Amino acid sequence: MSSIIEGPGPVAETLAGEGGEPHGIGEPVPSTDALPKAQGTYPYAADLWAEGLLWAAVLRSPYPHARIVRIDTSDAVAMPGVRAVVTHEDVPGDAMHGRKVADRPVFAHDVVRHHGEPIAAVAADHPDTARLAAAAILVEYEVREPVTDPEKAFAAEPLHPDGNLIRHIPLQFGDPEAVGEVVVEGLYRVGRQDPAPIGAEAGLAVPRPDGGVELYVASTDPHADRDIAAACFGLEADRVKVVVTGVPGAMGDREDSGIQLPLGLLALRTGCPVKFVATREESFLGHAHRHPTLLRYRHHADADGRLVKVEAQVLLDAGAYADASSDALAAAVAFAAGPYVVPHVFVEGWVVRTNNPPSGHVRGEGAVQVCAAYEGQMDKLAAKLGLDPAEIRMRNVLATGDLLPTGQTVTCPAPVGELLKAVRDADLPPLPDGDDESQWLLPGGVSGAGEPGAVRRGVGYALGMVHLLGAEGADEVSTATVRIHDGRATVICAAVETGQGFTTLARQIVQEVLGVDDVRVLPSDTDQPPAGPAARGRHTWVSGGAVERAAKMVRTQLLQPLAAKFGMSVELLTIADGKITSYDGVLSTTVAETLDGKELWATAQCRPHPTDRLDDTGQGDAFVGLTFCAVRAVVDVDIELGAVRVVELAVAQDVGRVLNPRQLAARIEAGVTQGLGLALMEDLRAPRGIVKRPNLTGYPLPTALDAPDVRIVKLVEERDVVAPFGAKAVSAVPVVTSPAAIAAAVRAATGRPVNRLPIRPQAAVVKPPTP
Amino acid sequence: MSTYARQEAANVTLPSSLDEAVAALADMPSAVPVAGGTDLMASVNSGLLRPAALVGLGRISEIRGWQYADGAALLGAGLTHARMGRPDFAALIPALAAAARSAGPPQIRNAGTLGGNIASAAPTGDALPVLAALEASVILAGPDGDRELPVSHLLTGMDPLRPGELLAFVRIPLLHAPQTFLKATGRTGPGRAVASVALVVDPARRQVRCSVGAVAPVPLRPLEAEQWVAGLIDWDGERTLAPEACTAFGEYVAAACIPDQPGVELPPAAVQLRRTVAALSRRALGRALA
């Protein structure tokens, strides 16, 4: 894979560099953990160690749905080396927990609702002993018929006391009687993408002398995880501390409470440190996946291809527990028509409970699934009207000032047309030189069976959108502290560095504001004030905003005495490279000299304006910010074997402002590659509720050979005035948009409907015409 | 800091000759041979296998290369996929080189061996259909001396590896004849075969030999299809076939490997697999005759 950023423009210029270590906003400041990560010395949770630690193992349900008749732990308890066995009977605090709704038991007691649900946990002096002991726990099940078809969940026996319907949003916008001259219908399905973090879940729990416990885990939302843990342990929140270790990959809410909670319980029970490292299988079984989704659409347009009405039914499969499903549904419903102007929109959205693997927050949730569907519809309309697929999209693009189907006015920059134009007008990648087949990486791979004669090239477009920050009234606050001492600044903020680059951004902000290059960002834990989850671009916005404010407060504290002494205002002083100078050059001193050994501290918060919950008809100002992206996919398809190779993805994105061109390019590449995985190969299969082949052979991820050339053709830098620095977070929207673009390109190459993700080879085969 | 409690240092022997290796296995009947470890260690790491002792084959230089013997190549079982993928080997046995180049990512090819591929006998083992099409035989070294048997006897379990026996060499007749190996994985990056086809056009015996991998537990030989297409070839002339004949051959092979079940319609996955095998066989034949 290679990435090309095209100039001219600020990005190209800054990438070229002017020599010297880059620093400050807009510069390609490298991340400090890049080198230790590349060298394999960066510590992750699985690397933790404590003297005298015990090993935990979790017993998980082999059935997707069963009644538990009896649990007998006596054989396990009697095994030499076993120090504790815990079940639902040993949970001192709340038996139920959950991120939004407390509907999930710590350990299943009367029923199991999904394959892999935790039932008991063991601590022993050796990992093998723990595993064997877990296997020795006798559980008598009365197996029940699993509900695995979300369409049948409505009428099925309730799987949970809360019922099977987790949320229903009937969005109504405009006139239900409106009709268009052309109508197209489609049925779309999106599979179950797993976040598949490169490092599986792991953790260490250490009991504290005060009766509390410390959890060392790769949490992406330490305070929420702490609160859930404290409630389950029956402890006050301040007696549980979550310490964030290196995060080996996160696509949303990382970490599985089915691991953190048993770990803490076992540490409290035994008084010893307890460590757990999930196998890849357990990782697949335990954590939350992307919602498998079924979508039915009907698009109405006039004869010129202008959208008149969109009707949709969107059904999300939540698995057994609610988790973040209601958020995913809100995004799916609100963005069901995409970044297009549609006068009349009617969407029925449901998210239901089943006995399938649990779904939750995975980057771009809700928005990804609908993007695949509404873009499929746009291609259908184009075909029906004989219009170019880019042209029909261009005739309908949303812009600032337009209304979303939720009734919310788009107030932020929405340069959708400009993005589409950029990818449409970009040069197409050259066709391979027919004579030299070795230069042509055919679908099917390096020494695969590809045959140039059977390869068709296709080009497809997609436009995607996501919201930034939590929606529907979430309190998206973050707090940060900045300290300066001895010419070095320190940032204390519980915003977790998940690989998204927050610590680098925090350093850049402080470098920019305080003019010092040496900035450290301390590791996160729950002794710090909360910063909220690392999701939905929050930390770029609220934690970045809090760091900026705190740094500015320190700046004022630093400069105020100086300004007063020289009778000028603080605004007339600048700090750069550790030096303070006045506008007229008369005053020139250093930061160190001005500090004179003192330490300056400031703590600040950033809290964006509040939002509303979507009402009974799906209306409300639910979102703080929006961001958009256009992707043009070029694919080669072997139409006999159905093998697809994505040749190139051209991306144009609405970024507000480029804060770090190096990180930005990396985030876009990572996002489109994750999108490619969803488009072509990633689907955790669970026929009849049983997860099949939960390993990285059965669940292939894109490799370097699968990943296409990613061409960032345009970054639109129109500042979002309500966001710190005017910047928009960049990670999620490429994930949302690229699968739909790839599907569109395969559609163009094969003429097949391609209404299902991932695209299976049989869906990309062109059958020979029947004679 | 280490991740896991140190495993009790397993008993590992590293013999430097085949004789020593056979002796080591005779001494410790519970020991398991390990070559590249790319299959074995996955089972160990997942807890499926806890070998009491290991006999490492990596230092036995006599099985890491190849030699010629009476019109055949004698390949050491310790040849890695990476080595077999190199041009000098590809000039010798092109189909096996193609299979080796397609077996997993580079890290796996650097470690994984021909012997391990045969001993593991996975349905998706890429070397296996090639060996079947080339009618290779294996030479086993054991406490009672060597014995040689057709690779198919080993793979089908007709004549399995006996306790204490090691795969030492693979004998492959050197055919100055076109041969191909094609593999479909459904993706562009490295992957296990959904289906693979190895095909040899052997003018000396006026045979076409074809073997289909990954669709059954062992490679399948569609003998009738082979004979049918061999009968169409003008062996004394141009040795070309009309495209329709290649297509028909593909269909023939596919139907033989994924047969109709009387009274039931083929499920969509089987239809797709059949289509894939047909395309691979047709392409393989076309390339071999080109």
Ligand SMILES: Cc1cc2nc3c(=O)[nH]c(=O)nc-3n(C[C@H](O)[C@H](O)[C@H](O)COP(=O)(O)OP(=O)(O)OC[C@H]3O[C@@H](n4cnc5c(N)ncnc54)[C@H](O)[C@@H]3O)c2cc1C
């Ligand atoms: C990520 C990954 C991708 C892979 N992709 C492919 C692929 O695309 N195609 C493919 O074919 N395979 C693939 N494999 C499987 C594997 O790499 C190959 O089968 C390889 O050839 C095994 O060789 P090895 O030397 O590593 O065997 P080992 O793991 O060392 O041994 C495997 C088995 O063979 C036995 N054994 C090894 N050598 C001998 C001997 N000389 N005599 C007797 N017994 C012996 C061992 O005891 C063990 O039971 C993949 C594996 C991984 C991990």
